[in-house]
Amino acid sequence: MDSQGQNEQRVVWTVVGTDIGPLLLAATQDGLVNVVFHATDAVRDKTLDRLASRLGTEPVETPDSPLLAEAIRQFEAYFAGDRRDFELPLDWSLISGFNRQVLRELASGVPYGSVVGYGDLAGRVGQPRAAQAVGVAMGSNPLPVVVPCHRVVESDGGIGGFGGGLETKRKLLALEGVLPEPLF
Secondary structure, eight states, X not given: OOTTSOOOOOOEEEEEOOTTSOEEEEEETTEEEEEESSOXXXXXXXXXXXXXXXXXXXXXXXXXXXXXHHHHHHHHHHHTTOOSSOOOOBOOTTOOHHHHXXXXXXXXXXXXXXXEEHHHHHHHTTOTTOHHHHHHHHHTOSSTTTSOGGGEEOTTSOOOXXXXXXXXXXHHHHHTTSSOOOOO
């Protein structure tokens, strides 16, 4: 608590190395709040500024934080092929409305090793004509990999877009057995 007796929001972060490059993980006392691809210094700095602005507190680099320890462990197990589902508390405060509804459906309804079309996902949330809006929701996902936007593909068999880049999407889908591993 702060000096006025209010609960002070605390945001902790670290960068972890993965098979798809460095990921920035940030958490609050409510859970994992942000996962960011390609966490170079510039990306990290921009992300931390955005988190400070959105959450009202300066994020603190704390790699051994208990708030991050389980997330780090589960990411390591996922990339090692030993984990299929993330079981982490999530802080949804960076997303709201339709986008949150779509991402919650994605998180609970599209399991490891499967994919769903943008239009199909729109239908699952009662908006069958909102395929493009689902694409926008995927692009605004603050928790990629954990909330598996890489599992959303085009209905004609195309891979679709991806905020982490198409090569990253291909690697994640290959890890989950949806696509073959690249030959080179």
